[in-house]
Amino acid sequence: MAETGKITKQSEDFPAWYQDVIREGDLAEVAKIVKGCMVIKPHGYAIWEKIQADLDRRFKETGHRNAYFPLLIPMSFIKKEAEHVEGFAPEIAVVTHAGGKPLPEDEQYCIRPTSETIIGHFFAKWISSYRDLPLLINQWANVMRWELHTRMFLRTTEFLWQEGHTAHATHEDALAEVARMLDVYGDFAQEMMAMPVIRGVKTDSEKFAGALETRCIEAMMRDGRALQAGTSHDLGQNFGKAFDVKFQTEKGREEYVWQTSWGVSTRLVGALIMTHSDDSGLILPPALAPVQAVIVPIYKKEEERAQVVEAAQKLAADIRKKGICVEVDDRDGKRPGDKYYEWERKGVPVRIEIGPRDIASGEAMTKLRLSDGKEKMRMDTLAAELPGTLAGFQRFLYERAWKFREDNTVVLNTWDEFREVFGESGGSKFAWCHWDGTRETEALIKEETKVTIRCIPLEGQGPAPEDGTCIRTGRPSRQRVLMARSY
């Protein structure tokens, strides 16, 4: 991590660059006094609020309703689904004392690492007939997983997320839900985050503890690594059986429900940072930028100040009418250059400069966060043109990220090629490779190279299926899978 004020070059030390961008953008800081936790500062939290608002709208449009379940889960619940406890037990924080007394051992709680178990318990109480299905619930909440290696936004012991939990009468309905919500995530990533994603299925060893199948969206960060940005799980009847969630079918038979769960977290803020930002700091897509435009009034003499600030406020009012979040930075005692620098680091998409001469000429200088020079715009039409400018910048960011991914994606056929691409440097690309479909080969590749199978692409998300031979073992394969180093 560089000294305050400096941003390490992305090409020199990517992890240090990432931390510097977060600090300089005033997004968050490591809590230190609470193991692996972070404080999300106002600018970082405002991005999360924008993410929440848009996702929440999409969830409601697809028929889901929000609810809230307890933070604490009885330890006995976690143990009811065999794979689930195996996956989560090592990461659990346990409450053993409360109200000034130790709790009896069979009344201890864990802080939720995820809520399938406790929600399963309540689904059993709420569901009795096919008429109660589908039950489509979402929860916005904090969860805790005691991770050894943490990194701001990407992996913290406590994080904020949403977890969808649904119950269905048939496996077919549940699978449709899994696919629907993966598409909600994928569309959100592309439309709002300007982040292209590959939609696929996790291998058995990477799936959620307790799921039949996990679907995911995978995005490429600017160091070529993959980041899992959202998951959607087919839970089958596993939790239904563990928590006795039964319903009477239309024909009067008793059956276990079919469940799904799906989630995204504050990790998305990390994904945003690593998809777009550069050596000057944060870059935010306009759709998720808390401040979409900033106006900096420029004046030297005190008598100019009032006039310039007034013009800036007037322009800001016009811009706000277009539904754009704009701020006027009229702080005294700070030079315009310092203000530019600060807003650039906070990732504001457009900067507008207004000085006395601009007012005279009826023009203002504007600068997009990624353009080299400034552009003159007429003040009387600027507010009307700004939505188009911002939409253009949003598209530009998506296309830039898409091109970056294309430029760093390879199709590999031999182990030599693989070793060359994933060399000693720790760098990464997206590599489409044949794989023999076994857990052993997957583990071997991971052990030898730290490269993992990110997903088996859904139709149209990767190369068309074709027969080939496994890149590591030479055994037969029917389809290429996505391999990369990952976060």
Added chain:
Amino acid sequence: MAETGKITKQSEDFPAWYQDVIREGDLAEVAKIVKGCMVIKPHGYAIWEKIQADLDRRFKETGHRNAYFPLLIPMSFIKKEAEHVEGFAPEIAVVTHAGGKPLPEDEQYCIRPTSETIIGHFFAKWISSYRDLPLLINQWANVMRWELHTRMFLRTTEFLWQEGHTAHATHEDALAEVARMLDVYGDFAQEMMAMPVIRGVKTDSEKFAGALETRCIEAMMRDGRALQAGTSHDLGQNFGKAFDVKFQTEKGREEYVWQTSWGVSTRLVGALIMTHSDDSGLILPPALAPVQAVIVPIYKKEEERAQVVEAAQKLAADIRKKGICVEVDDRDGKRPGDKYYEWERKGVPVRIEIGPRDIASGEAMTKLRLSDGKEKMRMDTLAAELPGTLAGFQRFLYERAWKFREDNTVVLNTWDEFREVFGESGGSKFAWCHWDGTRETEALIKEETKVTIRCIPLEGQGPAPEDGTCIRTGRPSRQRVLMARSY
């Protein structure tokens, strides 16, 4: 608690009535398997979301920004402010194990009961100069207090809330913030919840653990008891000193900051219920009702169904254009009467019925949640008139609650009068009484009658100051205070 489907009469057993209204309105249920916790079901959570959205807007309009701090607080932090630890230690839940191992005793955590301590720690890192002040932060979060006696929404071991935390350069600025935020709460209660409140100051024995002074809003529930609906604390320099939050003044001196904190919680949902609801179930003010109007299509024959549902959907679309949340209840297999009953229990302000004859005559029957009969309204003007109808119902609820409070407020001068009003029955009224200002007398009255001093009214919020004698001891008093039994 009555059997499912029945609501106990309010006049017979108020606590049972309260639980029945919650169950029949499908708002929440006791979690049972987690001590003192509840599950907030979708209809209950939707009310909380409406509360959140409006308050959040008010907080942002007054210059506050949201952030997020860790759930876990080092035990050592809680102990740093002497009164704070005394107040909260008995209610704390402690994490002693994590990641499969016991934590060393000096690395144990408590689940936040409130966040003054951990936020104080970060304020110390963020504040160095008067230029950093005021620092105006809010957090939406879950907190935990291990209470012995719990009641849904009113007092649960875990609850959802917001906590504002601010730091200022002078005590004067901090006091202005305390007053400003109390008014935000008071205005919200009156405008959105249709709940009249008295704004006042807590006595020393009822103030927040660690505050110099606590201001509050107090509302009357339909059993005459008082409910503290929001608090705003002047923390003085107590936490500033405990966490070393210093700043350099404009003149270059080092001083401790002056802090405030303020909060409201899911308790407000309980307040809503107990302010308006009746023996038929929940009554919601339109401003906070997740469903503001429901349209029930009425048909007997299958060939009528399509026509009636189509007319209902068309009307709903017109109503939505007015910014009103409306649902069409076109569920099959449920009679109109059963639907009326269900929506009534969910507190929907307006019901609209449309049958084949209504379509022919161009009219629909409407019923307000509290009116005796139904009213005919022309379908082509109904959507345009509905905002006015809902605004009228909102006003009506406020005036009804105001009148109820007026009718149940007394001015008492003698201990005999006091004993008569607060008899054995456990009932309550709002009583304006003189008090000698001592902690001892306050404790004596509480012990003898379970009546507490709810607040010392701010100017204009109670009887004008006047000399008098304490209702219990006869010693001199300068002002009447508000006494009542409370939640």
